[in-house]
Ligand SMILES: Nc1ncnc2c1ncn2[C@@H]1O[C@H](COP(=O)(O)OP(=O)(O)OP(=O)(O)O)[C@@H](O)[C@H]1O
């Protein structure tokens with residue numbers, strides 16, 4: 304800790320494909336969709352977060368909505384930096400300051416990220432005034448956020464199903480022993496629903512509607528204890544061109560998502576098969592922890608449990624587990640320095 308430490312503000316960031324969360328002073332101060340809206344004529348960013356998300360699918364030719372992250376990594380650098388800058392400026396405690404303070408930050412990154420992508424995240428963070436930037440692997444942050452003691456000589460399996468990627472990792476002694484990252488997660492589920500509606504009902508629905516369907520009646524299996532009611536869905540009839548409404552049941556969505564969920568199951572099985580026997584024995588006792596928004600899909604925990612014959616637990620607040628863990632690392636930097644990437 305240096306002499307000028309009182310001038311430094313500390314923030315923890317989960318820069319996700321679907322949502323960006325920031326913790327400052329132990330509080331989640333930003334929880335917004337990772338979307339920006341850009342004016343095509345001036346090139347200026349006109350809205351970020353929730354405001355930009357409202358515009359999605361409803362823009363005219365002068366406005367374009369962009370999701371700067373794809374598959375867990377930055378795809379549009381300019382947009383992602385502007386988005387981060389605007390989110391940081393929105394932090395209430397920093398808003399009052401005359402100057403943008405120097406920042407000490409911990410940012411999480413997918414475990415399957417390349418060196419180049421890692422450097423890109425770091426450089427972006429430095430450009431938004433990050434003076435001291437640490438990176439942490441997402442499954443590790445998720446584990447800490449869930450409350451797992453990752454430093455123990457004990458194996459734990461974490462499956463983080465986000466928007467862009469599903470990250471599966473076995474963690475022990477503060478390190479990732481084996482992991483797998485697949486590009487099948489919430490976004491793919493949403494696209495599966497768009498495709499299903501088009502092919503089975505001749506109904507063209509936008510991504511926002513498909514995501515609503517997923518959250519309201521989405522299911523990973525037809526065998527649910529508390530099935531949700533049917534849902535009326537509106538879109539455009541592909542044959543007549545007229546707006547139309549159809550009623551959809553969760554069983555249909557379970558069918559639409561089946562293939563993608565199979566691929567997640569396969570990835571979990573593959574990771575389990577690569578787990579060293581002593582750690583496999585631990586996981587037999589502790590089970591699998593789920594985090595990320597995708598883990599809230601109805602029946603997914605049950606389906607994974609049946610496939611693996613292991614108990615499966617969903618994190619308390621799955622959308623915030625990663626940022627919570629990142630925040631804990633920031634607060635106890637000395638304890639976790641070994642697992643952070645400088
Ligand atoms: N109740 C729900 N049921 C199913 N899916 C949900 C639910 N709530 C949110 N989601 C999905 O969770 C995803 C977002 O999760 P999360 O915020 O963990 O992703 P992310 O961290 O931004 O992405 P990544 O980690 O891949 O970069 C979205 O695809 C969203 O549609």
Ligand SMILES: [Mg+2]
Nearest residue numbers: 319465595625
């Ligand atoms: Mg995530």
